[in-house]
Amino acid sequence: MERPRCYSPLALHLLLCLFSLRACSAASITAGTPDESELWGYVEVRPKAHLFWWYYKSPQKTSTPSKPWPTVLWLQGGPGASGVGLGNFLEMGPLDVDLKPRNSTWLHKADLIFVDNPVGTGYSYVEDDSLFVTSDWQQAADMTTVVRALAKEVPTLASSPLFLVAESYGGKYAATLGASIARAVRAGELNVTLGGVAVGDSWISPEDFTLSYTPLLLSVSRLDDNAGDEANNLQAMKYSTYGQDSQPGSNTIDGIMNGVIKQKLKIIPKNFTWGEQSDSVYNALVNDFMKPKIDEIDELLSYGINVTVYNGQLDVICSTNGAEAWVQKLKWDGLRTFLSLPRQPLYCGASKGTKAFVRSHKNLHFYWILGAGHYVPADQPCIALSMISSITQSPAS
Structure with a gap:
């Protein structure tokens, strides 16, 4: 335009x-709404490579000198899953897939930005198939370009701490993007405040997750001893059967994204079809898929940036055991003390039952979310909203 x-x-x-x-x-x-409570657009991150973003300003927005109003940038997994569609309408955006208000929207605690990342995901697109990203760090470079643009175009980011919150493979995006932003800020090349990075049920260390599958499934009787022996043999070959994300399903998500939402946005190319998962994006990242991003988490911790790990206790794809295993590999100087501390129980709403546990030391935090699988905000919306309030230090009551 x-x-x-x-x-x-x-x-x-x-x-x-x-x-x-x-x-x-x-x-x-x-484009955007007249009152700028919503803004959306494309950033051409490289010639002929276009990333789509959508910003929501919270109607509950308030601020204090000690607690500025935060902004959450959500990164979906896949790789190739649409945050603008799935995270927004199925997990924590202001409307659900039926376009009805969501009571547990994270807008109660922060402004929200969804990006269809990497290029080729959701509404984002490339004009040449050679432009798909082939590494997590290439994704981070593209997204740093988006953040740089948003720092100029979204007025609230000048005073609002930015929190990168991710799910599944998106955790690898958040780790590399967080490190990229931190380096740019330290070099004086980017004027934002990186408040923290939160990786939820995230594919940070593929090896640790694949090694956790057999004991996890045996412990919940999903495998018997014979099947366990076979799984152990496969595990010994370091063979991963992890495939594309099983995103929370809906019979209507494709319909609204290619119908009423596309009509509202107005700027999506006319003949473009939104998809919840891009196989082209997934396949382009195949060589990076099994590479860990523990070093990037260590880098963020060394800068003093808050890092949060949260995991659904029922997740099999990115199991809690696997997450605990990679955390123990951190070189961060506070790790020994962190591991020695007891977990604290968390409660939510009118229920008297424990909903989660948390352990914190300095700038590292770990949440164990009970009764949740791979999609914590969808499975346990109450505790997820409470958690995001704590992570962002939101001034909202």
Whole structure:
């Protein structure tokens, strides 16, 4: 979309242009609601490679000098799963898949940004198939370009700490993007405040997760001893059967994303079809799929950035045992003390039962979410909302 030009000598046109100054100066913002409570657009991160983003301003927004209002940037997994569609409408966005208000939306605690990442995911697209990212760090470079654009185009980011929150393979995105942002900030190349990085049920260390499968399934009687022996033989060959994400299902998500939502956004290419999972994106990252991102987590901790690990206790894909195993491999100097501390129980809502446990030391935090599988915000929305409030130090009551 060609951006408006503000060179008319007519005083009236100049006045109108001044009232719409952000539209005149912001190439990446292509649409939004009149009150700017929602903004969305494309960023051309590389020639012919376009990432789509969608920003929501919280109606509960408040702030104090000691607790500025936070912004959460959500990163879906896959790789190739759409955060704009799945995370937004199936997990924590303001509306559910039936376009009805979600009581547990994270907008109660923070502003939200969803990005269809990497290029080729969801509404994001490439004009040449050679432009799909082939590494997590290439993804991080593209997303750093998006964050740099958003820092200019979303006015709240100037004073709002940014929290990267991710799920599944998105944890690898968050780890590399977090490190990339931190380096850019330290070099004076990016003016944002990185408040923290949270990786939920995340594929940070593929080896530790695959090694956890056999004992986990045996412990819950999903395997008998014979099947366990066979699984151990496969495990010894370091063979992974992990495939594409089983995203929370809906018979209507494709319909709304290619129907009413596409019509609302107006800027999606006319003949473009949204998909919840891109096989092309997934296949392009195959060589990086089994590479761990523990070093990037260590880097974030060394900078003093808050890192949160959260896991659904019923997750098999990214099991809690696997997450505990990779955390124990951290080189962070506070690890020994962290591991020695007891877990604290957490409660939520009117229920008197324990909903989660948490352990914290300095800038590392680990949440064990009870009764949740791979999709914590969908499985346990109450404790997920409480957790995001704690992670972001939201001033919302």
